[in-house]
Amino acid sequence: MQPTVIEQLTVQMLCEIYKKLGINDSFDPDLVSSAVASNDLWVLDWAYDIRDEHSHNPHHVTAVVDTLDMYSFLQDSFERLSPAEQAIVEGQVPRASSQIQFRGYDGNNEHDHRRAVRYLVNDLDRFESMKDVATLNSHSPVVEMYARMYGVFEPIRAGLINRLMTPLEIVSVLQAATHPNNRP
Template structure:
């Protein structure tokens, strides 16, 4: 949904009124955050029909960020389940990215849109709870790295789920893709 400036002002004023009256049937924090960060797609997801009738198509960058968060969830889950000898193998073979297999986030300065999408997904919408409470600012641009990793991860993703997590070999090959191909 595209919200015009006058509509944004009205929604923000209504959220203030809701807060003053202590009404709780609308998440005014999410409403404010979505408007201030230009992530109004989140309102369609969390409050369908409340803030308008025309659903905004989910932006491509939102889908991209969701894919990367999903990939990192699988990477962290698998890595945390391995014993120390396998973790050492991953650290050695996927140097330098295999030592601390933890989602680094997005660069708040150069990847601000991806960063704000991740923050609203995790902190406001309660998605990808594994990353809740973390600093999602990597302080270095990583979108291109994640794209290379996801290219390797996507064909593997279809076989993952309740009965299977990533193998050590899969974790290694995905982490190795984080390297710039030119180097």
């Protein structure tokens, strides 16, 4: 359910009153105001477990969560590899150590994704290991690339219980970043 303009205005005004009176309880008026203004009502579901019968995560939010989860595993797994195992990955994927770093989303074309990362990491305290890269601008569209990578990662993810990724699993996910038309 999308709030009407009048409902949005009412919430914004209540947030201003909330701040002016200095009310400090479980609601953050800045977060509520920002989520309503940007029409990111899913944030309220995540922050306050406020669900209506029609609420669901928008597709871009699910994609961002999947991408951040994937990059968390890529980074943690690569960092814990032995030098010899890292060399295997680097031998198969040039500059692998830089490619395991989340690049952000395109500031010109992927606004919803960028906002979702900011909310998840900075406001909702999810994926805290991504704090330093949450607001990065990739300067080119990356949603399709991340989707290709996640398509390879998803079946691997199902088996990542009490273990990290192997060198070959890391290689397969990183290689998916290259568009199929550009592969040798």
